[in-house]
Amino acid sequence: MSFANDLNRFAEKLEQQRRDVFVGVAIAVHDSVVEGSPVTGAPGQPVDTEVLKESWTLTFPSATLARITTNVAYAEPVEEGIGPYGPMQLRSEVGGWHSVKLTRAGYQNLVDQVVRETVYDPIVGGAASFEDLR
Amino acid sequence: MIDHQQTQKALRARLLTWTDLPEHQGWENVKLQREQGEPYVVEQYIPGPTRQITVGRDGELEITPMYQVQVHVPENEGYGTGASYADALIALFAPGTALTLDNGDVLRVRTDTGPFRGQMQRGDAGWVVVPVTIPCRLRTQNSIT
Numbered sequence: 001m002s003f004a005n006d007l008n009r010f011a012e013k014l015e016q017q018r019r020d021v022f023v024g025v026a027i028a029v030h031d032s033v034v035e036g037s038p039v040t041g042a043p044g045q046p047v048d049t050e051v052l053k054e055s056w057t058l059t060f061p062s063a064t065l066a067r068i069t070t071n072v073a074y075a076e077p078v079e080e081g082i083g084p085y086g087p088m089q090l091r092s093e094v095g096g097w098h099s100v101k102l103t104r105a106g107y108q109n110l111v112d113q114v115v116r117e118t119v120y121d122p123i124v125g126g127a128a129s130f131e132d133l134r
Numbered sequence: 135m136i137d138h139q140q141t142q143k144a145l146r147a148r149l150l151t152w153t154d155l156p157e158h159q160g161w162e163n164v165k166l167q168r169e170q171g172e173p174y175v176v177e178q179y180i181p182g183p184t185r186q187i188t189v190g191r192d193g194e195l196e197i198t199p200m201y202q203v204q205v206h207v208p209e210n211e212g213y214g215t216g217a218s219y220a221d222a223l224i225a226l227f228a229p230g231t232a233l234t235l236d237n238g239d240v241l242r243v244r245t246d247t248g249p250f251r252g253q254m255q256r257g258d259a260g261w262v263v264v265p266v267t268i269p270c271r272l273r274t275q276n277s278i279t
Contacts, residue, residue, distance in 0.1 A: 038183065039183060039185075040183060041180075041181070041182045041183035041198070076252070076253060076255065077255055079252075080202075080204070080252060080255065080263070080265045081178070082204065082255050082257055082263050082265065087176070098180050098200070098202070101200065101250075101267055101269075102180065102182060102183075102200070104247060105182070105198060105200060105244070105247045105269040106182075106183060106198065107247075108246065109183070109185065109198075
């Protein structure tokens with residue numbers, strides 16, 4: 001096994017990890033918006049008929065682009081908690097308002113989390129998180 | 135120590151320094167008094183998550199709350215009034231603005247995700263709403279009793 005082969009294997013591993021982190025972050029962002037996340041503090045979407053929740057879709061238009069969208073017209077009022085007749089009342093037992101903006105504000109924390117889970121190599125070792133250092 | 139009450143109090147105190155603050159204000163869990171044809175604001179404090187960012191039992195905690203001010207302006211008067219209120223609010227809470235809490239901790243308006251406004255939306259009958267969100271960051275020492 002030559003040094004060049006070692007470098008090639010290392011480069012392949014890095015590229016695989018880059019792809020894994022990208023997809024992992026996209027999924028984590030989608031989950032934070034839809035289901036909620038302890039990392040971002042987002043509560044997820046409130047559920048009545050599940051139409052709104054099911055409408056949030058994650059697609060990959062290209063190898064380096066992820067898109068999370070909804071086509072439900074009342075998604076934005078639900079995000080803000082603003083209704084046409086004053087502040088909305090939260091009747092759902094799950095979810096809440098502001099999931100998109102909490103996810104946006106906690107984006108770096110989500111990336112850190114996915115990187116720790118993806119790049120951590122149990123054979124090579126290393127600290128996966130501060131939890132391991134305590 | 136995490137103190138969301140003081141955090142909200144500091145943010146509200148900053149809002150109250152706003153010279154163009156509408157006469158009518160809606161504070162959390164306080165009955166809103168408003169008049170048809172008059173603008174008003176409604177506050178929302180969104181506590182956000184907490185994580186420990188330095189090691190050790192008494193390590194540093196990072197709390198990332200958000201403060202949202204919803205500006206309600208009379209409908210059918212164009213976008214200008216709501217937009218100018220929102221711009222003024224964003225200037226009031228410019229990125230990096232530091233607010234000292236009563237316990238000495240310093241709350242800062244985030245610079246990596248600065249204040250932002252949302253789309254103008256239909257509000258209660260007679261008003262439209264422009265939401266302005268201020269993401270914040272507070273670092274404080276952990277305290278395990």
